């Protein structure tokens with residue numbers, strides 16, 4: 445296949461098979477044939493870029509039914525509050541203007557004055573919540589076409605921010621060129637995304653699903669943005685979403701880069717995060733992980749125990765469909781999200797139940813799909829008799 449950015453050859457190396465839309469929860473009485481695509485991964489060595497070979501259209505994924513709400517995690521609300529505070533102190537002045545891409549239910553922008561901030565959010569479900577919270581949210585995809593349509597001021601924004609969204613955007617060339625249009629001369633781009641290095645370390649292959657079209661690394665971000673005249677000046681590892689990386693970029697050829705960035709680049713080289721060798725090592729480990737998980741589940745079932753899941757994450761769609769774990773193996777998945785409760789999980793059709801019922805249930809073995817929220821969930825569900833497990837341990 446051809447790389448999505450430089451349009452030259454790219455090595456396909458890992459195939460997860462037939463996959464549904466990761467956040468495509470189905471009504472129990474669904475009639476329309478479920479959509480599937482082939483989830484396959486490729487690597488471009490020139491840009492060190494890990495990417496999906498194909499993806500469903502963004503409109504299929506991000507629409508009025510999109511069920512992921514940033515505010516479903518208290519820790520994430522706190523995280524975005526702290527992030528806003530840090531950004532204001534380090535990069536903004538009193539009257540600086542902020543633009544957020546993928547502002548979802550407004551959790552991050554809520555920390556900024558309405559008149560100095562703007563969010564682009566194509567999914568109507570979450571956009572309406574942001575509006576209710578008095579956040580300045582536009583129900584549009586962030587791209588060059590919509591910029592023209594909306595008459596957005598050029599070179600106006602001192603900060604362009606995004607979290608867990610840059611990797612969702614298939615056309616990175618359009619994305620970066622559009623940012624270039626709106627960002628002020630001395631402006632800053634900051635974004636944080638699930639990190640390839642963390643995925644390699646944990647073998648958290650469930651980070652790979654339709655929305656995550658790219659799994660970025662520092663090497664890839666540095667190379668891609670250089671093509672468009674931006675310099676990566678700093679990066680910071682984050683614990684959120686099971687291991688993310690925050691990237692900080694400026695216009696032009698900035699020579700001063702942080703010491704931390706230089707260290708992180710060396711670590712990426714050491715663990716082959718920047719090269720195809722890393723992909724092949726990861727592939728082998730993913731296959732071993734699948735076998736180990738299926739053995740574990742077989743063992744539990746052999747003891748005549750029943751299993752439920754906790755956290756109907758989009759990530760779980762990859763595990764369940766790749767390992768072919770269906771509603772005969774996992775009875776149900778407990779979750780807090782109103783839009784998911786009462787529905788069926790994509791592909792494997794496992795019922796989603798209200799988390800409030802979990803306390804009185806008798807499951808001994810619980811697959812923690814929202815393993816990235818472990819602390820927050822275990823604090824809430826203190827039952828000592830439960831054996832929580834994941835595909836990671």
Ligand code: SAH
Pocket residue numbers: 502506507510512513514545546547548564565566567570584585586587606607608609612613
């Ligand atoms: N930033 C939030 C939401 C992440 S989920 C957080 O970190 O919790 C990704 C969000 O980006 C979704 O709400 C989705 O609708 C939105 N999105 C996807 N493609 C987009 C695009 N091209 N422009 C703007 N937002 C987009």
Ligand code: TYD
Pocket residue numbers: 512516517518754755756757758759760778779780781784799814816817820821824
């Ligand atoms: P998350 O891991 O944040 O994202 P993704 O869907 O992108 O993998 O998903 C969190 C899911 O877990 C969401 O459906 C809400 C649910 N959840 C709970 O049920 N209880 C909790 O305490 C938390 C934090 C999340």
